[in-house]
Amino acid sequence: MQGIMTGKDILHKMKAKAGFGSSSADTGKGKSKLSKHITHGYHLVKGKSNHGMEDYVVAQFKKVNDNELGLFAIFDGHSGHDVADYLQSHLFDNILKEPDFWTEPECAITRAYFVTDTTILENAVDLGRGGSTAVTVILINGQKLLVANVGDSRAVICKNGEAIQLSVDHEPSKEKKSIEKRGGFVSNLPGDVPRVDGQLAVARAFGDKSLKRHLSSEPHVATQMVDDDTEFAILASDGLWKVMSNQEAVDSIKHIKDALPAAKHLTEEALNRRSTDDISCIVVRFH
Template sequence: MLHTARFLCSVSAAFARLLRELRKLLIRASAFSPVVASLPKAAAASSPAAGVISAMTLPLRRKTPAAAASVVAIQKQVLVVAPPPTAVLVGAEVPNVVGGCSDDATEQQAESKKKKTAWAARRRPSRLVIPVADVDAGEVAAGWAAAAAASAKEADLKEVEGEGFRLASRAGLRHAMEDAYAVVTDKHGGDSELAFYGVFDGHGGRAAVDFVSERLARNVVSAVLAAGTETQGEPRSSSAEEEDAVSAAIRAAYLATDNELLAQHQGESGGACATTALVRGGHLYVAHVGDCRAVLSRDSTAAALTVDHTCAREEERERIEREGGYVCRSGSGVWRVQGRLAVSRAFGDGALKRWVVADPAVTRVALDARCEFLVIASDGLWDKVSNQEAVDAVSTSPATACRELVDMARHRGSRDDVTVMVVDLGRFVR
């Protein structure tokens, strides 16, 4: 009996649940039954010709009379489009349509188009007219138009012509002019073949470059003449000893000038690079510290007589590290001594003097008929112009080559000071 009663109770409970679910389904079906919207007569009359794009309505729940009225008003806004793109709002008076268009509708469209055009004209900014610079492709660097920058700095160009040399120089765009030069061609002790030429590139101000350009030429000429006087009258086994004496005198003059600079300008952080050429006894002696460069033209072929003293050179990095310093690459990819200076040899730079020495590299060349001229320039030129390009420019137009090379570097995007000197070697060839 007990089991039978439990079974009957469970059956009755299941039946009651079934009835509740059926009642819910009936209520939902009646609440969500689709409402068929009929078009007004005007729309129905025009729809066969115009064609209704969309007339599907959303299912509606039971609402109050006010809400129902608003729903009906919303449903009356059915979009009817004729073959020409003319929109008609159902519920308003529809004009007579001939061929899918009417005069009133055309006038309204024209008026609306005029209003939109006038509104767009008011909102549209004035047209910008940007002049096109007369610059070749690839000659704009770091946001500078090379031709415009060159014309703006035209007044800064300096040209010098002297005994056996020509020079052109222009300040860079980043700072005040820090290049300098020196020339000594006077007779000294009856030696008419002794001549000195130099180009200097300062950094950290003009103090160092002004001092070096004034003192180095004097010190080198004096040291070379003194070396010649000391060896005069003494027997020599070969000319190599005299040549070595001249190279040693030039090296001593470089170091003496650096010591004088440090003593006179203590505590200053600036420095200067230099490349110098000395002609004596039918030989050319080229000495340098830093990244100024000297290029010889021999049979119209470029031959570099210097190798830039930069931290990118392995032997320079090893020398600095042996002295307890370090070389690291900056964010721009340039190797720098102690993370500060890009050149590894220079005059001055007292704070880095333990590693940035003024001991020059000296190269000797015997002059002959094939030696035509020498190009000495600061790194502002060599960063943008190759050695052979410089030689070709001088060979093509020797009278204006210095100016052309300065302009070439500027047009290629150089923002550094540029100084170019061309020395005629033919006058020293025996």
Template sequence: MVCSSQLKTVILQAGNIQKVTQGLVQFANFKRSLGTISVASYSSDRIFPSIKGMMVDTSAAASRGLTTNSSSENDDDCGYASGGWKSEDGKLSCGYSSFRGKRASMEDFYDVKTCKINGQAVCLFGIFDGHGGSRAAEYLKDNLFKNLMKHPDFLTKTRLAISETYQQTDSDFLESGKETFRDDGSTASTAVLVGNSLYVANVGDSRTVLSKAGKAIPLSEDHKPNRSDERKRIENAGGVVMWAGTWRVGGVLAMSRAFGNRMLKQFVVAEPEIQEQELDEEFELLVLASDGLWDVVPNEDAVSLALLEDEPELAARKLIETAFSRGSADNITCIVVRFYHKLASKLQPQPQPQIQSETEMELQDQAQTEPETNSKPQITTDPETTIKPQITEEPETKTKSET
């Protein structure tokens, strides 16, 4: 006879085994799909099936001369989606991949958009990792960049526009669900490229890392409750940070900033931390990912693995495969952006330094200031050496020594 507690344990173990088995089957299918990507599909005149075609925004932003490309999820039966895109001018390309992994449901979302606002090219990339449900992450995917591009100061005061848009979108989301009892939330890690200026904004524990000359440079810092400044902010607001398997706000939430989370909103804010970076030819690629990747793949590993692949979609898939094989039990979503710098110094041949002509000019100056007897070059006539004219470097010093 099996007691009820033992029976419960057996049932739970069986359920866990089933989830792991499903995850392994998904991963096997995922690995097989890696070989199906054709490099030719990255032709510059082709948009991937999972990227919607060019469309004109009919909203208020369209009156400012905005057009946009937008990505959409194309999840299949194996629980993953991927795709890629290359800019028309060839300056950058991106690839993305999203994998449900061992989780029973998918709470990660991503967004990739390109647009022109008043003739200025803009690219936007975002990772949104939901918790307690997928509603908040999906809401961000549908609304965050749309709201940002409508901001009147988006091009002139980009940092301010990002900060205000993040917090306003959070308020809008909470308002949209005020009649429900749901209390889900989401992270957001976004990169906005305006010309050569890169703005990375972060709320939560998704992360963005930049590769410069092969080195990993984190452009966001995870919002964890035990971060000293975050803990102080929460406690000053009347909250508490406690250990419950990991450090949690109120013993509930394992991050200190997030969209949504109505019950903890006084302590868990959606104000982003923003870093700005001016890109140059040393910056190679950008990796944005949910914590399903960063929990098991350090920044340096992510950059090194991404640099091994020429195409960013292959790099994104490689990172997800690595995270899963290293034991990630979470949803895993990743965007890789590659930069192709074509600076003026590389596009146009630059004149060679006029070293010889400058030397001749110096000699001419010397000839004008020194006595005529010392201005003539001396020729060596040693029969054992090849007869070549040699310019005496210090004719004045030699003349003094001879006298």
């Protein structure tokens, strides 16, 4: 019935206010209170598939004790959106609950990814048998980036005009040996790209209970300091990266000073290049 706001509508508005987004076309922006020159903007556009939007975004600054954390993530769901939605609400909380996050952040992030994936698998009855890729970035006090990912959503920074990829695309063809050791196989059939057991086009992901024996949820984790040469960061789902190289993405927004118009420009450019997938993009500007 039109005119009545459902519980899901209220939840969506709460998420949007908090810096989370997921819809057919969603957008938002924010800035650091610690470093006023650090800003972010995000934009999502639904692809041309018959299913609903499966991308989810986190983009917010959060004060933790005496530190400011910038929390940025893109979750690209497949075979349903519930796993990506769960990640949006829980993954960063799980990371920050790790007791050694401040002393051994890379180990803490890896463990939190594992714990979160285990919970998803244990709740497959409610969350479904689908899965999600993830790329997460934690900006600590505007000075250090902690980047982690599973799957093919990607994080790229621009330093002195040069694109530098901080994440790793977990492609089945690159991890064929480890997949086969787990009893799986990689095949281009059916379809036109290598897939785990002929089904999934990424070698690492959250969820996917039916394939989990042959999949990994161990993230690639990297640390990057933010210096005077670091101009901005781009996080995006593969709906962007299928049609743009890292350097093309950087070059297309390097003269756009505002983060939100930059994120919108990238999604529009991906559409102009006939990307048919869901497209989600976050731009974080440092200077």
